[in-house]
Amino acid sequence: MTSKLADDCFVLDKDRIAHSEALAILKARVRIVASVEEVWLAGATGRYLAEAIMAPRPIPAHDNAAVDGYAFAHASYDSATGGRLRIAGEASAGHPFSARPSPRDAVRIFTGAVMPEGLDTVVMQEDVTIDGEDGERWITIPPGLKRGANRRSAGEDAKTGEVLVYAGTRLRPQEVASAAATGLDRLRCYTSLKVAIASTGDEIMRPGERFAIGKVYDANAPMIEGLLKAVGAEAIDLSILPDKAELVRAALLEASKTYDAIIISGGASQGAEDHVARSIDALGTRHLWQIAIKPGRPMSFGQIGDALVLGLPGNPVAVFVCFLMYVRPVLTRLAGGSWPEPVRYPLPAAFSQKKKLGRREFWRAKLINAHGRLQVVKFPRDGSGLLSSLRESDGLIEVLEDIPEVREGDTVNFMPFSEFGLLR
Incomplete structure (x- = not known):
């Protein structure tokens, strides 16, 4: 297995890197690591x-009929007055008409059947009249049919x-x-990526455990598992890592020997009990850290051995946004996919909101239909721990670094969650 990143020489000397610069670096350096198999x-x-x-x-390999009807040669037909042709036989799907009809013949034909040689137009069966004469059957075709009508062309x-x-x-x-x-x-x-998931923190406990004061249930791991499914990766749960540097370091080292990537939520800052970034530094290389965005500033990208390590913040909304904007494209590329670019839909804002300059922000938002016009409204609260904001939103508004305020009626860039492969 080759290194996940092209080289180790792009550690930046900035306190915070811009969103677009971080994406450009990752897009240029991350490469396919998945192997190939027949499926x-x-x-x-x-x-x-x-x-x-x-x-x-x-x-299709042959010209064929698009409707049930009668095939005929348009050159033998007067589009102004119509025509009358003898029925020479029948063609159905999988059973071509084997003879070559004369220019004055029509062939009964069914949808999908190969057009008989020399015939180029089909009249729908309900538009003709049929009569018999001297033991033969004839059709009368009304005027107005264009050459090639009701025929699918080969290729x-x-x-x-x-x-x-x-x-x-x-x-x-x-x-x-x-x-x-x-x-x-x-x-x-390409084979599916194997991605390990771990949550960190002594306060974290898994759903199903008895609740205790001072504890919080882990919402990040199951959310990341679901997000990984949307990328097509296989998730492996490493459980919860306690706030002990030696245990975090041992878990990362062991996981790096087995998995293509490791995603850790929590412990991403530089507090006394935040051990993820320091563990990456001690065991491998931390390529990027501190991105000028909201939410999700303390996200980090690193590598331990052959495993890419993605350190996410602890708050669920920041985890969600960082996964969509950074982790998703990185894992897609590692897995052999083309770098995904979500479509931004320009929509009018049904709200007003001020913003800090110098950072890119991603606001949770909902689509509304006001007076027959599609608009977007921002979720009223900004907390990174508000799972309600994710449940009640349809996507994200992306607000660039140089925009200090969005006013009602301004056009904003809206990215529906469906652009990230998520069900609405």
């Missing part, structure tokens, strides 16, 4: 594609050699369907 189509959804899928032939979905799905794509059912349409039954995909 059956049934298990490919959610995996990152390692080898592009290309069309080996036109898709209209994909041309031979066209890239259908690029390497680095996280496969959805629609990409898997595109692979199946080429005839592939297996795909070359």
